[in-house]
Amino acid sequence: MKKYLIQFRPFLIFVGTFFLAYILLTLIYGAYLNTYQTNDLDKITVVAGRNTEQLMKLLNYDVIIQKNSSKPWLDVAFNGQDVVRIIEGCNAVSVMILFAAFVLAFSGKFKTTLIFILLGILSIYILNVCRIALLTVLLYKYPNQIHLLHGVLFPLIIYGFVFMLWIIWINRFSKYAK
Incomplete structure (x- = not known):
């Protein structure tokens, strides 16, 4: 067993760091959201909406x-229609x-x-x-294409972008980049 712990140490450190960071950041965000009442909307979402409106205008x-x-x-x-x-x-x-x-796990x-991390965010x-x-x-x-647009295409774009940032991070900046 000890042999396997030594052999897989880098992987275990990555997984442990990733899950620890993910859980900690999720708990912090959850605590932030809990400061709002049931029908309130958090400030981050409000600012994202405001910035979207500014961009569209x-x-x-x-x-x-x-x-x-x-x-x-x-x-x-949009054009007078919800x-x-x-x-x-x-x-x-x-x-x-x-x-x-992920970036913290491959720090x-x-x-x-x-x-x-800041530029990525x-x-x-x-x-x-x-x-x-x-x-x-x-x-x-195209109102009938909600599933394709919202459920498939746009998640693919945003997660694809994050994946690309991860690849850049691993290959150019992480401690494993050599």
Whole structure:
């Protein structure tokens, strides 16, 4: 048994670090969400909605994104028609947590790791705002394609982007990059 623990030590350290970081970050985020009342919407989601509205207005789209008066989501009206809702899960924080936990598990130098995580989270956030905006336009034009667009294509894009960041991290910056 000891032989296997020694042989698989790097893998076990990776898995242990990943799950520890993932659980810790998830608990911190959960505690943050618990500071809000049942029908309140967290500030991260509100800011993501506001940034999506700003982006769409910058692109000359007729869009209004506002808090639903009785439910914990943002209603998105596009060309005068309610098209989508932005809920807490749309803010991509769970994707950011997954990204950060993986990078921490393959950590490199402290400063490099921290900068890569921060820039990665920022780029995931920007991609997510673009995703919400594009999804709004596409669902307005193709409302029957919600499963394909929301359930398949856009998760593929955002998780594909995170995977690409992980590959860059492992090959260029992690302690295993040599």
